[in-house]
Amino acid sequence: MDIFVQQIINGLVLGSIYALVALGYTMVYGIMGLINFAHGEVVMIGAMVALFFVKAFSGLPVVILLPLALAAAVCVCMAIGFSIERIAYRPLRHAPKLAPLITAIGISIILQHLAMLIWGRNYHAFPPVIPVSAHEIFGATITSLQVFIVLIAAAMMAGLTLLIQRTRLGRAMRATSQNPAIAQLMGVNINQIISATFVIGSALAAVAGLMVSANYSIAHYYMGFMLGLKAFTAAVLGGIGNLAGAMLGGILLGIIESLGAGYIGDLTGGFLGSHYQDIFAFFVLIGVLIFRPSGLIGERVAERA
Template sequence: MFFEQIINGLTLGSTYSLIALGYTMVYGILELINFAHSEIYMIGAFIGLTMVSVYKLPFFVALLISMIGSCILGIIIEKAAYKPLRKANRIAPLISAIGVSIFLQNAVLMIAGPQARAFPSGLNITTLNIGGFRISTLQLLILFVSIILMVGLHFLIQKTKLGQAMRATAQDKEAAQLMGIKIDHVITFTFAIGSALGGAAGVLVGVYFDSVDPMMGFFPGLKGFVAAVLGGIGSIPGAMLGGLILGLVEMVGAVYMSRYKDAIAFAVLIFILLLKPTGLLGRSVQEKV
């Protein structure tokens, strides 16, 4: 039972990590919390559901289309809601982010209705018995896809010129611009990649719980943000680690105190931040004057 909860925690935590990456990437570049990210996650789930249930596409094709659709949505949001406010005081883009979140949530409510919908993935899901504990092929699939996406992001950030431009922009935007880096393109790409990961997480969670609804983004989005803060906001490895830890704490807590599993997760966040305010892998940065 305990080891099964560990697997459940890693499965859920890997989706939190994908959501957290979207938050932490945007914050690392713009020092902005994209509160519309949870709705991108939700819309990604609906895109995947539509591709599978209406157009009868295979699951992996639907996942890819969902990521592309979420990527395009992220670019549109950045261009329409954040770019015009880039030089405004910090409260303006924050309010804009909240407004975009509310708009997207209500738009989907109006189009799809408030009812939850099952996610017919079409996958042949079986349960394996390994060493005395059970694990489903769906859990293995979610872990595999999540790991592939996170490893791919790590390779992109560390081994490509675009990733180098992203790291330079996160470190010092003015210096990066003087070196010929097109800051606007880097910011747009960051939103695009973060949104694609959020859309993938929405599809994976929709399949895992066999349910998609317009309000599904709130708690996973909040927990993805918590995971980003727990790991160290702005740190990509921190977001990955924070999501896995949050998922494990939530699932193990559910074994002993199921009614308070969310409270336990937030209590762990508070405890870690009291010991290390920058998060597990975050670094303190001196503000330039």
């Protein structure tokens, strides 16, 4: 039983990070019908900036240092998100859908190699500035950092939902998502709204980046690729274009991966081992897409992508 609880906790921590990154994919898709493949790289840059900020100012007390590092990462990521949209997507807004997809991949490779040039090929260890204490719940172990990650992720998601549902900006975003042309006629500056979407998504990516690098105490110029792919899968699982779907998809994917790796060997009598962890996750994804092609809680909106 304690092992089961532990696996659920493992999955919840991993899933919270997936969910935060998945929000970035799903917001952009919801508004522009475009998959921003460079989003994983933005997470990586957030992690790198935060890590090097912490390294440079490790003398400061943690309560000041971490928010400052986060602020630095968020600012850099927002600037990058804004530039990505300006440089790679805005000029192609009326081009065929394949063109921005290709620039997205191009930007992703450029960012990755830029990071390699700036920060080098080595793995970077996150300085051990955060005091970590382990706690026991139902026989399972959870660290204070992990509790913090789940709470922050939940707070960010709640904040984003409020922003979309309750504010003027959120209303404009929803309007743009439904029909950009009409939204523009109604006085919505859609260029501004799309920029805002990228900036907000990138800020969430920066938070996720700090979480990943602090939790695994590792950052590397290559880390964004796999993380981005998993988060994209999570977004599709939940229903891409739907905020609640991205959160649900992220957390589900994390839990499926944990349980998959933990129990698949025992369930199949050793026939399939934990190396089928990823396959297990994609199996579930395929199953969901067969029965619910628009994801678990994806809206059946009219085709406008």
